[in-house]
Amino acid sequence: MAPQEVLVSESQERMLAVVRPAAVTEVLDLCGRWGVPATVVGEVTATGRLVVTWHGRTVCDVPPASLADDGPVYERPLSRPADQDRLVADEPTAQRLLRPRTGAELRATLLRMIASPELCARSWITDQYDRYVQGNTVLAQPEDAGVVRLDEDSGLGVALALDGNGRFARLDPYAGTQLALAEAWRNVAVTGARPLAVTDCLNFGSPEDPAVMWQFAEAVRGLAEGCAALELPVTGGNVSFYNSTGATAINPTPVVGVLGVLDDVTRRTPMGFATEGEALLLLGSTREEFGGSAWAHVEHGHLGGRPPRVELGAERRLAEVLIAGSRDGVLSAAHDLSEGGLAQALVESCLRGGWGSRITLPAGVDPFVALFAESAARVAVAVAPAVVSRFTELCGQHGVPVSPLGVVGGDDLDVEGLFRVPLSELRTAYEGTFPRLFG
Numbered sequence: 001m002a003p004q005e006v007l008v009s010e011s012q013e014r015m016l017a018v019v020r021p022a023a024v025t026e027v028l029d030l031c032g033r034w035g036v037p038a039t040v041v042g043e044v045t046a047t048g049r050l051v052v053t054w055h056g057r058t059v060c061d062v063p064p065a066s067l068a069d070d071g072p073v074y075e076r077p078l079s080r081p082a083d084q085d086r087l088v089a090d091e092p093t094a095q096r097l098l099r100p101r102t103g104a105e106l107r108a109t110l111l112r113m114i115a116s117p118e119l120c121a122r123s124w125i126t127d128q129y130d131r132y133v134q135g136n137t138v139l140a141q142p143e144d145a146g147v148v149r150l151d152e153d154s155g156l157g158v159a160l161a162l163d164g165n166g167r168f169a170r171l172d173p174y175a176g177t178q179l180a181l182a183e184a185w186r187n188v189a190v191t192g193a194r195p196l197a198v199t200d201c202l203n204f205g206s207p208e209d210p211a212v213m214w215q216f217a218e219a220v221r222g223l224a225e226g227c228a229a230l231e232l233p234v235t236g237g238n239v240s241f242y243n244s245t246g247a248t249a250i251n252p253t254p255v256v257g258v259l260g261v262l263d264d265v266t267r268r269t270p271m272g273f274a275t276e277g278e279a280l281l282l283l284g285s286t287r288e289e290f291g292g293s294a295w296a297h298v299e300h301g302h303l304g305g306r307p308p309r310v311e312l313g314a315e316r317r318l319a320e321v322l323i324a325g326s327r328d329g330v331l332s333a334a335h336d337l338s339e340g341g342l343a344q345a346l347v348e349s350c351l352r353g354g355w356g357s358r359i360t361l362p363a364g365v366d367p368f369v370a371l372f373a374e375s376a377a378r379v380a381v382a383v384a385p386a387v388v389s390r391f392t393e394l395c396g397q398h399g400v401p402v403s404p405l406g407v408v409g410g411d412d413l414d415v416e417g418l419f420r421v422p423l424s425e426l427r428t429a430y431e432g433t434f435p436r437l438f439g
Contacts (some may be wrong), residue, residue, distance in 0.1 A: 003054035018044065024044035080212035087171055090304025094290050097300045099368050106367060107419035109299065109344050111429045113372075116298045119340050138265045144187035144336050149265045157265035159193035161258055165339065166251035167292035168307035173218035176292075178226040178310045182376055183338050184258035185230060189319035190334045190379060192269045192326025193260030198227055198254050200237040205249020207241050214404060215252040223254065229312045232258070262326075269326045271335040272353025273408045278332055279388050280357060280405040282342070283318060283395065284378030288369050294340045295372045314377040317398045322379065330391050333382040343371040345380050345414055347426050356410035356423055362403060367418055382408055415422045 019027050024040060032120035045051075048068070052060035100109045113119055126141045138157060139147035163183040169176030181198070188195045202219060216239075227234055243250045248266035249292040262268055273280070290296050291305025325331035333353065335345045350356055361370045383391050395402040406416075414420045 003052070003059040016041075018118075053423035076207055076213045077210045079210040080214050081211035087304050088306060091291060091306060092362065094296055094302060094305040097290075097296060097302060101368070103418035105417075106371065106415070107421060109295075110347070110371070110419075110421065111425070113295065113298055113317070113427065114329060114344060114347050115429040115433050116294075117433060117437070118294055118298050119344055120151070121431040122434070123431065124434035124439065128262045130409055138268055139191060139338060140269060142352065143271050144190040144334075145193070146193050146195070146261075147262065147265055147268050155262075155264035155266050157193075157262045157268070159188045159191045159260045159262060161187035162255055163187065163338075164253050164255035165292065165307075166253035167297060167303055169215070169219060169254055170251040171292050171305065173215045173252050173254075173308050174222035175307050175310050177219040177222035177256070178312065179307060179376060180248045180254055180256040181223060181226045181230070181258070182310060182312060183336065185232070185315055185319065186336050186338075186377070186379065188258045189322045190269060190271070190336050191260075191262065192267055192323055192331075193262040194323055195230070195232060195258050195260040195319065197235045197259045198223075198232045198237075199235055199259070200254060201240065202237070203240045203243055203250065203253040205242065205244045205252075209249065210251075212241075212249050212406045219252055219254045223256065226310075226312060229295065230316065235259075238320075267326050267329065268332045268333045269322070270352070271333060271349050272351075273333050273349045273355045273357055273382050274353035275332055275384070276355055276409045277385065278382045278408045279385055280359070280383050280407060281383065281388070281391070282378065282403050282405045283321065283381060283400055284314070284337070285375065285401050286342075286362075286365065286373050286378065287375045288366070289373050289375050293372070293374045294344070303375065308374050308376050308398060311377050314400075317400050318377050318379065319400050321395055321400050322381075324394060325381070325383075325391060330383060330387050330394070331381055332384065335379060335380050337378040338374060338376070341372040341374050342378075347430060349380065349382075350413055350423060351427055351430060353408075354423075355408050356408050356414065357408050358410060358414045358416065359406040360404070360416045361418075367415075371415075380405060 028038050050062055050064045051058060093286065100106045122141060131137055131140045136149040138149050139145065145159040147157055147159045149155065149157045161184045164180045165176060168179050185195050199221060204216050207213050207216065289308040292307045294305060296302045322334060333349060335349045337345045346357060346359065360366050392402055412420050412422045413426060
């Protein structure tokens with residue numbers, strides 16, 4: 001093999017690691033124990049240059065910036081999609097979609113929503129592989145984020161969440177990407193971990209299409225500005241282009257991953273309502289936001305209007321409350337309210353913890369909006385009655401809206417004055433879709 005081929009080879013399952021000289025033998029032994037080929041290929045120098053030799057002959061001697069920063073830059077043409085303004089202007093249609101009004105209609109809508117392929121349980125898939133490797137997986141699907149213990153003695157662990165919504169990004173690539181970032185940030189914070197870093201997988205149609213290139217540019221701009229606002233470094237990522245069926249491109253689908261650190265995984269916050277009698281609280285503000293929502297998609301096959309408002313400042317304040325609540329042992333459970341809204345979150349938390357709940361929706365708010373809106377920066381939490389005042393004070397200190405939601409208990413989801421669904425019926429609807437389709 002020629003030296004040039006070695007330098008540019010793109011073989012998979014490889015990585016470059018930097019190791020302290022004193023640890024080289026230990027690292028090589030570790031790799032050998034796990035059957036991973038490892039070779040010392042060089043050393044870090046103070047020359048400021050990248051020097052590569054081949055059998056004693058220098059084949060490369062360049063400043064590293066010439067490879068990392070000075071490469072060719074593509075200036076592809078881009079233009080706003082012809083139908084973009086029509087999609088955004090379709091807000092009135094979204095507002096006129098037939099909504100459930102009575103308790104019976106709300107109940108039926110809930111059961112259809114949780115049974116849809118869009119929102120149903122994924123356990124039929126995830127239960128088919130080992131996600132508890134070496135017993136260090138602390139939280140796994142369907143939790144908001146996966147949590148893995150790194151050190152048994154200290155309890156140090158990491159949390160990771162991946163999120164993306166192609167409908168939101170189709171309506172507004174800039175805001176849609178920031179919503180994906182915000183949801184992943186929130187899902188990590190829900191466990192009690194502090195978000196520290198971002199990765200991404202940006203999925204689009206052909207970059208040769210100016211409309212797709214506009215979507216991509218807006219998504220990258222949204223991610224960059226969102227990460228700057230949240231003070232999160234982007235540590236890596238991937239771009240996937242040419243995702244089309246014939247001439248029809250996929251919806252722009254930026255998937256954003258956020259990694260966080262938990263000082264002690266024994267203090268992580270799960271999503272399940274597992275203790276009878278605990279108080280349920282709603283954190284954040286609910287608005288009538290249904291553009292790109294799961295309800296509009298599942299019930300009406302509609303895509304139009306504007307996605308939910310992005311409030312990164314509110315996300316940061318909410319995260320501080322969730323992290324402090326976990327650290328201080330105040331939170332018993334917490335669940336992000338995103339796709340499907342409060343109704344979906346209640347179903348998932350009740351089924352996960354094995355207890356029902358009695359819910360009182362806020363007075364003066366349309367029950368449909370309260371249950372199915374997908375406003376960002378919201379979380380439902382469970383706390384012991386004795387610490388409600390303490391937790392409410394914590395929310396006030398950080399400027400996070402908090403309102404009573406109900407209580408954990410019983411064997412059904414009871415939305416006061418509207419409907420009641422036994423957990424058994426919820427489980428059948430929620431968990432039965434994939435086995436029925438594929439089992």
